[in-house]
Every structure is written in C-alpha cells, then in structure tokens.
Amino acid sequence: MRNWNISRQRYWGTPIPIIKCNKCGIITNKNLPVILPLNLKTKNNNPLKKNINFLKEKCIFCKKKSIKETETLDTFFDSSWYYIYYYIKNGKNIIDFKPIKYYIGGIEHSLLHLLYSRIFCIILKLIGLIKYNFPFKKILFQGLVLNKSFYFFKKNKKIWIEEGKIKGKNVIFNGITKMSKSKKNGISPKKYIKKWGADALRMYIVFVAPIDKNIIWNDLKISGCYRFIKKIWNFFNKFYKIKKIDTFNEKIINLENDIKYCYKNMKFNIIVSKLMTILNEFKKENVFNMVSILRFLRNLYPISPFISSFIWIILGFKKKYGYINKFNV
Structure with a gap:
C-alpha cells in the first residue's frame, strides 16, 4: 500500500487526534473524543485555525501549552x-x-x-x-453522468461557467466531462421535475443506458419517457371499460419473467422497454388478466413510484392488497 494522505484542509470532517507541542513535537491527543466547535464563521480559510477555544490543549508529556491539529480526516x-x-x-x-x-x-x-x-x-x-x-x-x-463543460480566462485564471450563462463571453469548450460542481456542468433536477415530473426524470435516467455505462446528458429525451407515462395514465383511465379475463397472455408472462430476471441482475434499462411492450399488449388485445395488471404496476413502482402508487390507490388495490411496495405476486 502506498502512502495515503488522509488529511484535508477543511474544518468539516472527523478531527485528527494530534497535538503539536513546541518541545515534544507531534504527539497523540489522549483527550478523546475531539469535538468540533459549533457555529463557526466560514469564509475561504479553515476557521479552526482562528478558534482559540478549539486550538488550546496541554501537552500530555511536558504539560506546556500546545495546539490541536486543525486539518480533518479525508471522508x-x-x-x-x-x-x-x-x-x-x-x-x-x-x-x-x-x-x-x-x-x-x-x-x-x-x-x-x-x-x-x-x-x-x-x-x-x-x-x-x-x-x-x-x-x-x-x-x-x-456509470458516470457526463455533460458539456466550458470555461473562460479572467486575469490569466481559468473560470468555469454554466452553459446557460455563456452569453457574450469568449468561452472555450472543454469537451464532454463528468458532471461536477467545480466545472459547473451539473444540472438541477428541479426544473425537469417541474416540467416533466419526477417519474419521467427517474425513468429517463434508468432507461437511457445500462447502470454500469456512462451517459451523456440529453434532456430532450426525457419527453419520450413522459409520453410513455401519459400512455399508462390514459390506459388506466379506461380501466373499468376494458374486459377482464381469467386466462393469461403467454407473451406477457414471458415478459414478466424477463423483468424479474432484469431486476435481479440490475438491468434496469431493459425493464422499461419490457413494460412498454406489456402496455402495448394490453392495448392491442383490449382485454387483460387482473394479476398481470397488478404485476405491471408493481414492476413499474421502483422506476416511477408516484404514478404507479397513485393508480394503485384510486383503483382500490390498496384496500384489497395493501401498499404497492409490500405486494408480491
């Protein structure tokens, strides 16, 4: 194992139990636990360096005034x-x-x-x-979520900038990189939730690629997941008019088994496409088996929990079968 730098120049973190004594050098702090002070005023520097109450400590050997370590442990x-x-x-x-x-x-x-x-x-x-x-x-x-990143120079210093704030600035395209706060190329989910809903956003993230692959953020594709959720809602709006049967559709049974396999093996993107196929089967036949309907909603729930649990409640399934996340068929 190579040397590992475990310290960070910030106050939030686990204090490092070390005392710095002018006579004895660096020694272990025996007064445990070392507790960080509350209500620190933070600016750019580590506020522990200026906090007298935190800093002061007695050396356990020579009993002279010493100071605590102000850096904290790496997370x-x-x-x-x-x-x-x-x-x-x-x-x-x-x-x-x-x-x-x-x-x-x-x-x-x-x-x-x-x-x-x-x-x-x-x-x-x-x-x-x-x-x-x-x-x-x-x-x-x-996988990582990637996005375009941009920067410009100000007084020979590289300044990262959000894509939406580029107007009028002489910016340089840095390429497609991992979303990060430092490069300011992350996205806030709030605006997408407001426009498309949380279920559509969740479904897009699941559907766009296998869980172990990187994805390049493309918010235009969220609309496809939104349309699928609308189709689900429209289908269940006509629920009482559709004929119920006792026989099972063999194709739907096979798709349900595929979904069970995909959940077990974390192939979540495939689950969405299987659910789309099942819904098309429901609509094509204009008949359905009640067990298949229950399974459809239960399989949809981990990906789009709001629409699935709402439909579950308004159709009376909660009273009959309990909460959707507890239901097993």
Missing part, C-alpha cells in the same frame, strides 16, 4: 470502516460483522476506497475483532 478514511461500527454489540469484544452483499459506487472508487476498506478489514481481523478479511461480496461500478 474515505471514515467510510472505509464506519459501517462495521453498526455491528458492535454492547459488552462484546468480537464484532458480529458479515460482509456487505452489494457495493455500488462510481468508478473513481474502484481502487482507493475498496483498497482502504480491505486494509481496515484485514487489520480488524488480525486483532481478532472480525472474522472476514474482505468487506464486500459483490461489486458494481455505476
């Missing part, structure tokens, strides 16, 4: 082990920890975070606190 340091803490049982020296079933994270976590997590696991196993040396059973790296 990777804490997230590499904190989940194990939930398994600790009072009065027991052994942690009843079992490996996490599924680790889902961005590709930027594929090396360092997993490496640090495993290092912590190995150390805890060596000192007899846990029985496992690998923290995760399965790992899935989700």
Whole structure:
C-alpha cells in the first residue's frame, strides 16, 4: 500500500487526534473524543485555525501549552470502516460483522476506497475483532453522468461557467466531462421535475443506458419517457371499460419473467422497454388478466413510484392488497 494522505484542509470532517507541542513535537491527543466547535464563521480559510477555544490543549508529556491539529480526516478514511461500527454489540469484544452483499459506487472508487476498506478489514481481523478479511461480496461500478463543460480566462485564471450563462463571453469548450460542481456542468433536477415530473426524470435516467455505462446528458429525451407515462395514465383511465379475463397472455408472462430476471441482475434499462411492450399488449388485445395488471404496476413502482402508487390507490388495490411496495405476486 502506498502512502495515503488522509488529511484535508477543511474544518468539516472527523478531527485528527494530534497535538503539536513546541518541545515534544507531534504527539497523540489522549483527550478523546475531539469535538468540533459549533457555529463557526466560514469564509475561504479553515476557521479552526482562528478558534482559540478549539486550538488550546496541554501537552500530555511536558504539560506546556500546545495546539490541536486543525486539518480533518479525508471522508474515505471514515467510510472505509464506519459501517462495521453498526455491528458492535454492547459488552462484546468480537464484532458480529458479515460482509456487505452489494457495493455500488462510481468508478473513481474502484481502487482507493475498496483498497482502504480491505486494509481496515484485514487489520480488524488480525486483532481478532472480525472474522472476514474482505468487506464486500459483490461489486458494481455505476456509470458516470457526463455533460458539456466550458470555461473562460479572467486575469490569466481559468473560470468555469454554466452553459446557460455563456452569453457574450469568449468561452472555450472543454469537451464532454463528468458532471461536477467545480466545472459547473451539473444540472438541477428541479426544473425537469417541474416540467416533466419526477417519474419521467427517474425513468429517463434508468432507461437511457445500462447502470454500469456512462451517459451523456440529453434532456430532450426525457419527453419520450413522459409520453410513455401519459400512455399508462390514459390506459388506466379506461380501466373499468376494458374486459377482464381469467386466462393469461403467454407473451406477457414471458415478459414478466424477463423483468424479474432484469431486476435481479440490475438491468434496469431493459425493464422499461419490457413494460412498454406489456402496455402495448394490453392495448392491442383490449382485454387483460387482473394479476398481470397488478404485476405491471408493481414492476413499474421502483422506476416511477408516484404514478404507479397513485393508480394503485384510486383503483382500490390498496384496500384489497395493501401498499404497492409490500405486494408480491
């Protein structure tokens, strides 16, 4: 394992329990826990450096005035082990920890975070606190959301700018990059929710690509998901006029089995296309089996929960079968 810089020059984070003494040097702070002060006035610099009450500490060896460390731990340091803490049982020296079933994270976590997590696991196993040396059973790296990024120079300094604020500025196109606050190429979901609704936005993100692939943001394609949700609403508006039958449609049964497989294997984008095909089958036949209707809404629910649960309630399924997220067929 290479050297790992675990400190950050910011006040929000876990304090590093170190004291700096002019005589004894850098020593461990035994007065634990080290608690950050409240109501700090933040500007550009770390406010801990100017907080006298936080800074002052006595050296545990020479008893002379010393100061606390003002940098804090990198968030990777804490997230590499904190989940194990939930398994600790009072009065027991052994942690009843079992490996996490599924680790889902961005590709930027594929090396360092997993490496640090495993290092912590190995150390805890060596000192007899846990029985496992690998923290995760399965790992899935989700794709990144990419978008166009732009910048301009001001006094020889690169300034990133949002695409919508380019007017009149001599900007440089930086290419398609990962959405980030620093490059100002992220999007606010609020305006899309206001225009298309949360269900359409969720469905677009799921439908546009497999979960492990990168996507280039294109808000024009959200309208397609919105139209599909409108078709669902229009179909169920005519629900009472459509003939109900007891026999099952074999094609729909096969599609339902495909959806079950896709949920299990996280192929969420395929689920949307399968649901579109099922709805077309319902409309084509103008008849339906009640169980297939219940399954359709239940399968739609994780992707578009608002429309599916609303239809579930107004058609009386909640009174008869309970909450949609508890229903199993």
